[in-house]
Amino acid sequence: MIGGSRSPSPQTYARGLENLVAGDTLISDIDGRTGRLLYRGYPIADLVERSTFEAVSYLILQGEIPTAAQLEDWENELRRWRRPPRAAFDALERVPRRAHPLAQYRTMLTVAACHTPEPENTTLDAQWRRPARILSWTAALAAAAIRHLDGLGPVEPSDDLGFAANFLYQTLGVIPPEDEIRAFEASLIVQAEHGLHAAAFAALVVISTGADLGSAVLAGMGALSGARHGGASQLAYEMMAGLRDADQARTWARAALGRGHRFPGFGHRVYRCPDPRVKALEGHAEAVLKNHGMEHRWQVYTALRDEVETVLGPKGIYANVDSITGLLYRPMGLPVSAFPIPFCLAIQTGWMAHCLEYLPDGPMIEPGAVYVGSTDNS
Numbered sequence: 001m002i003g004g005s006r007s008p009s010p011q012t013y014a015r016g017l018e019n020l021v022a023g024d025t026l027i028s029d030i031d032g033r034t035g036r037l038l039y040r041g042y043p044i045a046d047l048v049e050r051s052t053f054e055a056v057s058y059l060i061l062q063g064e065i066p067t068a069a070q071l072e073d074w075e076n077e078l079r080r081w082r083r084p085p086r087a088a089f090d091a092l093e094r095v096p097r098r099a100h101p102l103a104q105y106r107t108m109l110t111v112a113a114c115h116t117p118e119p120e121n122t123t124l125d126a127q128w129r130r131p132a133r134i135l136s137w138t139a140a141l142a143a144a145a146i147r148h149l150d151g152l153g154p155v156e157p158s159d160d161l162g163f164a165a166n167f168l169y170q171t172l173g174v175i176p177p178e179d180e181i182r183a184f185e186a187s188l189i190v191q192a193e194h195g196l197h198a199a200a201f202a203a204l205v206v207i208s209t210g211a212d213l214g215s216a217v218l219a220g221m222g223a224l225s226g227a228r229h230g231g232a233s234q235l236a237y238e239m240m241a242g243l244r245d246a247d248q249a250r251t252w253a254r255a256a257l258g259r260g261h262r263f264p265g266f267g268h269r270v271y272r273c274p275d276p277r278v279k280a281l282e283g284h285a286e287a288v289l290k291n292h293g294m295e296h297r298w299q300v301y302t303a304l305r306d307e308v309e310t311v312l313g314p315k316g317i318y319a320n321v322d323s324i325t326g327l328l329y330r331p332m333g334l335p336v337s338a339f340p341i342p343f344c345l346a347i348q349t350g351w352m353a354h355c356l357e358y359l360p361d362g363p364m365i366e367p368g369a370v371y372v373g374s375t376d377n378s
């Protein structure tokens, strides 16, 4: 017998909250039927073409393209926070190297958060002081977590470099060629915001309780680590890396389709059409792979994409952004298990923007549940 005090109508209840909206926003506009993704009204392809990650993060957070003076202030603010507290790096020494880099990075951020100048201050002004610190600290911590996988120590930041180039420098220990920095920056730009997806919603729930922005970002990181979410880029790349050439990719994909395989890096809760982020990155991925003599990996990707989309496209399953980012990151020298990290680094911009947009008067998020157990066990 169904009991419980709340009994939502079918319109307000769906497992997985599918097709439910949890708020209104001015930050991004996503149309999953036409494949449109706009940040504050600007198409992502235009931003990739003309903008930097710094300018896009300003746009997402503040709502407008920065003037030259605003951009300079924001860049300086980001640069100011490039050196997280020593204690966060010390904490890494106690984390086993085999731990996933996302878990290492999350642990470091927790320690760093305890060393913030005003940890208990959750006034709106104090929350607005946090995004630059979180973006820059997490970039340095993420780079250190990736190096820790190989037993390497952290690299001092270079204040002459922009956000994307400095992250790559602190991760790899060398400055990559300009076209690779641009390709990497493009991946940060297209992954910087994506509405109230699972991780953004997790962050929003935390901020709605009166917690600080760092705690909200930590919640988002936990949600993002799952294989259905940010973990898919690693699995997608591993799937492609196991295939020798386009012929083998086609044969394997046909057999896998026949047994109902779930392909990592394909399908999306919102997009039932080609993912616009894939289109914005494919040219970069092809060029980077070619530069590194890895054309075969591009051929495997296109063969696999075409086979899967031919069969599953009519059902709304297309390659998603996680199928393509690894094709950029691996030739640049990032280890496979680190692929979710740049995604996390970029998308926390959107999480913070949603939190700050919600904060002034948003109520605590606390949905009910329909009790479906017995009411007469006495």
Ligand code: COA
Pocket (backbone or CB within 6 Å): 227, 228, 229, 230, 232, 260, 261, 262, 263, 264, 265, 266, 267, 268, 269, 270, 312, 315, 317, 320, 321, 322
């Ligand atoms: N490969 C093959 N089939 C897939 C698929 C994939 N990657 N994703 C979804 N499908 C199929 C399901 O088998 C199901 O088929 P059915 O109706 O015949 O049973 C149908 O599409 C709907 O799947 P469902 O899991 O209900 O869709 P969803 O909207 O809840 O799923 C994802 C969204 C992202 C969880 C899902 O597409 C997925 O698991 N993708 C792989 C992981 C991934 O790349 N995640 C990153 C997203 S950015």
